[in-house]
Amino acid sequence: MCGFIYNVNDFPLLEPLLDIAGYDEAEIRDIIRNRYLRPTDTVINLIPSRTGPRLLGATWWLATRADGSIDNRYNTFNAKAGKLTTSPMHTQHPRSIRSVVPAQGFCEWQPVYKGGRLYSQLPGQPKPSALPKPERKIQHLITQPDEGLMLLAAVSKLRLDEQGNPKVNTAVITLPPHQAFQDVHHKSFPLVLRPEELTRWLDPKQPWSEFDDLLNLDWFRDAFIARPVDAQCQPINNEFLKFEPDVE
Template structure:
């Protein structure tokens, strides 16, 4: 699937599509870009974790976040199918829903993916009222560690498992970034 929701009704060139790789939980039901998918095309996006960066531009420190048990996380997602008006090619796309960070996460970023408890995934997929499910997870739902700044190089070794390994000495990260 293409990352970044592409609504079925989009008629303009793809270069004019606004950023849709995240949908804000607070407005997802109101925004035309996401409203239809929220009603009938919800998904659960399993993830081993996610990254956030801290620090100043040019010397950001990447952090990996995962479940303390290392079990997969269940991100609230949406999907769509779009047909290219010129070629009639079908394009499937997806996005995750993000909401305000819980207190623990706010040390790193003011937003975070909406993580659904695996026991609530059927309720999410069933399409009922999303409100109770679009909330920040409990404070102890995640663990964090600093990882290699190589993760900052998108498209280079993206499948390298070493990208999520903890850096033993934080000063090592500072030395690499300077």
């Protein structure tokens, strides 16, 4: 994910999570006032706690310095699925824990190359270092067909400030790009959870190995819609791409 999160903007859409999680209503209302969330913004984060799941505000950037400020030496708003159990970013204290970022969708920018060519039309689909200079970019808004709640799998780090208040940093888990999705975004695709997977995902007693199938997904389990939009995330025409689930 290189664009931004299309944020939930009303409480009714969050009801499935409000029924199972504790939350501070004022905090959540403050976050959902912002429709478009970019890296380092505050997102809603569903995390496990000793008293059960809880919705908290979290900074969408995982790495921090000793004083709690954002460490921008590396881009850590995403977390590659294949490195969650091996990268020092996740294994060093405080360890990364499984969490969820609820959203209504996300946006991605995709380059258009000379001659109006898309990534799939480039000879040999070169590595990023060998890509030609793009002429322009197209932005797509990706949602579920019903524009309902999207559960983005994430990892978070929980720290306490000097007053003992929780401070949360988070990163969205990304999978390798799906072949059919490469002309929308050729770098990655977020891991999207199903509602029935939440309980196990948020259970800290479950080892990472229990989620190997999810973390190695290379196919679409559910349908998605991608609409070309302008910089304000408004549709530029009536066209859209629909990605159907692959056969399981």
